[in-house]
């Protein structure tokens with residue numbers, strides 16, 4: 253076992269209160285599966301932990317997790333102020349509790365200082381947990397590996413995002429073949445092209461995340477499509493302007509990912525109604541390419 257895994261387990265064994273595993277709000281597939289896999293890992297090393305998610309996963313994420321044998325309904329629960337928390341797939345606690353450890357793949361220049369902090373670039377947080385299991389030498393079942401494969405496809409636009417490494421792509425493809433997973437299904441779910449006939453208010457809110465950078469509060473959503481039109485885009489942006497005002501945020505970062513053209517467009521929506529457009533000539537990762545830059549800029553504004 254590496255020093256790092258040893259330290260993580262040492263920190264958890266020293267917990268004075270109930271250990272609770274949690275993912276970020278509006279849990280996506282990677283958040284659900286990384287929590288499930290972390291709980292399995294800990295149970296195999298004799299550490300008892302419960303999962304608590306305080307907000308509902310969307311229909312697609314729940315459906316995918318259920319298909320992989322993960323009981324999503326059992327994951328909802330309360331986080332109490334005295335719980336010892338393990339944060340998965342995010343690194344700033346959203347509901348109180350005492351953070352003991354965090355395992356995350358959202359890069360930041362402003363790393364939190366928990367007893368155990370592991371923030372790395374990786375295609376999926378679930379894959380980081382699988383590596384911890386390998387490192388600890390615990391038994392790994394085909395179903396555990398399937399969770400990591402699926403999270404990689406779903407969190408990286410079917411292995412296309414810049415945040416996934418060539419090694420992870422190679423592993424995901426090989427493991428999916430070895431485990432006889434339905435690759436066409438993984439591909440389709442990973443691309444998850446939006447249905448543009450849905451109401452713009454609904455399209456506007458996919459993948460919502462809230463970020464707190466010092467005193468600034470930022471919201472972000474995205475749409476995956478190869479068929480965005482000017483009129484749909486205008487209606488989405490109009491909706492986001494009022495959503496930003498209603499929530500009193502400082503910025504709304506809305507992304508349009510076109511996985512077929514391999515391009516992303518970023519719209520920064522400001523409280524004064526201004527919209528700034530940035531184009532990427534590649535499929536940008538929200539965590540790696542977009543939010544790291546937004547965070548840096550806003551942290552500088554905080555200081556200034």
Ligand SMILES: [Mn+2]
Nearest residue numbers: 282341377407
């Ligand atoms: Mn993730």
